[in-house]
Amino acid sequence: MSRNLAAILPSLGSPLSVHPVELYTPGPYELLIKNTTIAFNAIEYKIAKLGAIPIDYPIILGSTFAGTIEDIGSQVTDYQVGARVVVSKRFGVKGNQYGAYQQYVVVADKMISRVPDGVDESVPASLMMNLTCVVGLFTGRLRLDRPRLDGLKSAGKNKKVLVYGGSSSFGGLSVQYLSQAGYTVVTTSSPRNRNFVDKLGAIVVIDHTIKPEALVDQLVAESPYDIMVDTISLPNTIAVTARVLAAQGGGKLYAMQPAFEPESLPEGVTRVFEPWSESLYEEKNHDLQEWVMQMYLPQCIAQGAIIPLPIDKVAGGLKGINEVLDRLQKGVSGVRLVADPRE
Structure with a gap:
């Protein structure tokens, strides 16, 4: 047998x-x-x-x-x-x-x-999976700085990132990774998960269960954003995040999945998706992949520097x-x- x-x-x-x-x-x-x-x-x-x-x-x-x-x-x-x-x-x-x-x-x-x-x-x-995607997107693709590994927060950077969906696995890890690297992060959460999301390092956490019009207004009030990521990427969330991006002139909306059916985005807004960990396999990111696997993940877990769901x-x-x-x-x-x- x-x-x-x-x-x-x-x-x-x-x-x-x-x-x-x-x-x-x-x-x-x-x-x-x-x-x-x-x-x-x-x-x-x-x-x-x-x-x-x-x-x-x-x-x-x-x-x-x-x-x-x-x-x-x-x-x-x-x-x-x-x-x-x-x-x-x-x-x-x-x-x-x-x-x-x-x-x-x-x-x-x-x-x-x-x-x-x-x-x-x-x-x-x-x-594991979402953390490699977080690093692959923000540092492998977008060339943002890595966090420090000595437990200290990096010096502040002049960039603001919207991470829609801070209580998702990808979203929560994104908020931590970016804020620890010194970037300004705005995110969203439901009231049920607010206590968890509040610990992750965002400067503003917005309730995404409010009516879409009010949600768009609150997100726009915190703009402009240098980078916008929709970690949920469902039609109802893309409808919100695309409007926020359009309000600041359009650009790339980074998503966790492709559109599985035709969608109508505001003029100037483009959904961008790929398996984000793929960038870590590229030769130019060889040292980044080793850093994630051999240093960042095991050290941060051992030190309690990453808050898991x-x-x-x-x-x-x-x-x-x-x-x-x-x-x-x-x-x-x-x-x-x-x-x-x-x-």
């Missing part, structure tokens, strides 16, 4: 089912991870239920996980069996051995970070993933969902 089990998606929109699969052998430059924590990302329900990107079926989904190195390829020198690591799979990588929804996963990626001693691995797992550990192991995807589709705010695939 196979030592590995996986939650497999047989076709678009179908429920996942758990089956034995092979126990993979890592290639020369690969690692085999005994997976003990899956961290779920909203894009996964969009792939499973909405066909957000073309994929081949049957497929093992999942991008972010943590666990212990079980085996290493013949050419691997940087890691040893038994080390605890957290991994974020590169967007577009194909092969079921690389999907996180299983008990043993192969890693052929540079987005690997060691889990600090004494740290619950669900914390870096819950941060509360973690909700979903019961049921691999069989519980269908429930997780349903919850993500309905909308999850203010928490990060994780599961133990061995439960």
Whole structure:
């Protein structure tokens, strides 16, 4: 009997089912991870239920996980069996051995970070994917400065950034990253998540549950913004953030997903999207990628310099993933969902 089990998606929109699969052998430059924590990302329900990107079926989904190195390829020198690591799979990588929804996963990626001693691995797992996207967008693409690593706030910069959705994982990490690097940040939150967002470093937090007209007025009152990011990127939020951007003359509205259907934006406003962590794979950002994986993520977690969203550990192991995807589709705010695939 196979030592590995996986939650497999047989076709678009179908429920996942758990089956034995092979126990993979890592290639020369690969690692085999005994997976003990899956961290779920909203894009996964969009792939499973909405066909957000073309994929081949049957497929093992999942991008972010943590666990212990079980085996290493013949050419691997940087890691040893038994080390605890957290991994974020590169967007577009194909092969079921690389999907996180299983008990043993192969890693052929540079987005690997060691889990600090004494740290619950669900914390870096819950941060990993969005943190790499935050750094990839703001520093890899937009060339903003990095935060310091000595616990001190950087000197103030003459740039203001609107981060719409401060209680989302990407939004909360963006507020912290930018404010720690010395930038002025304005963000939004619902009253329910306000206490959490207030701790992240924004100079202004606006209630995004008020009527759209009043919300636009309040956001415009804090403008102009040098950079605007809509971390929710749904039609109702894009309608608000695009109007705010149009009020200051238009420009680029950075989003977390493309428009999945035709949309009408104000004149001069352009939605800009790409998988933001992709910039970290470019040669010019090689040192930035190493900094994120080897220094920023593990040091900030160990020092408590990054405030993570509360973690909700979903019961049921691999069989519980269908429930997780349903919850993500309905909308999850203010928490990060994780599961133990061995439960």
